[in-house]
Amino acid sequence: xxxxAVLSATLAEALQSxxxxxxxxFPVVTAAEFHARKAACxxxxxxxxxxxxxxxxxxxCSTRLKPWLRTEKCKLRRWVCIPAAAVPQLSxxxx
Ligand code: SF4
Numbered sequence: 001x002x003x004x005a006v007l008s009a010t011l012a013e014a015l016q017s018x019x020x021x022x023x024x025x026f027p028v029v030t031a032a033e034f035h036a037r038k039a040a041c042x043x044x045x046x047x048x049x050x051x052x053x054x055x056x057x058x059x060x061c062s063t064r065l066k067p068w069l070r071t072e073k074c075k076l077r078r079w080v081c082i083p084a085a086a087v088p089q090l091s092x093x094x095x
Contacts, residue, residue, distance in 0.1 A: 010060035037067035
């Protein structure tokens with residue numbers, strides 16, 4: 001596949017992920033959830049290293065950013081999407 005076709009597909013997928021994340025209200029996982037996801041990526045045979053840092057060889061995403069997004073999941077099911085409803089909401093004090 002031509003490099004521009006690969007970049008185009010990767011960018012299109014990234015934009016879809018960001019749109020899904022935006023539509024959900026930009027939810028992130030907890031630090032513990034992030035570290036569990038990151039550990040799975042670090043041990044994954046599909047992990048590659050690019051000029052942008054550690055990168056998933058399946059989806060092309062940064063494995064230092066994607067695991068933070070609650071709406072994302074690993075395509076190989078090494079880690080899963082965590083529903084926002086499973087996370088206690090922070091309360092805001094007014095005044
Ligand atoms: S997202 Fe999944 S397939 Fe990609 S590097 Fe992480 S564990 Fe591996």
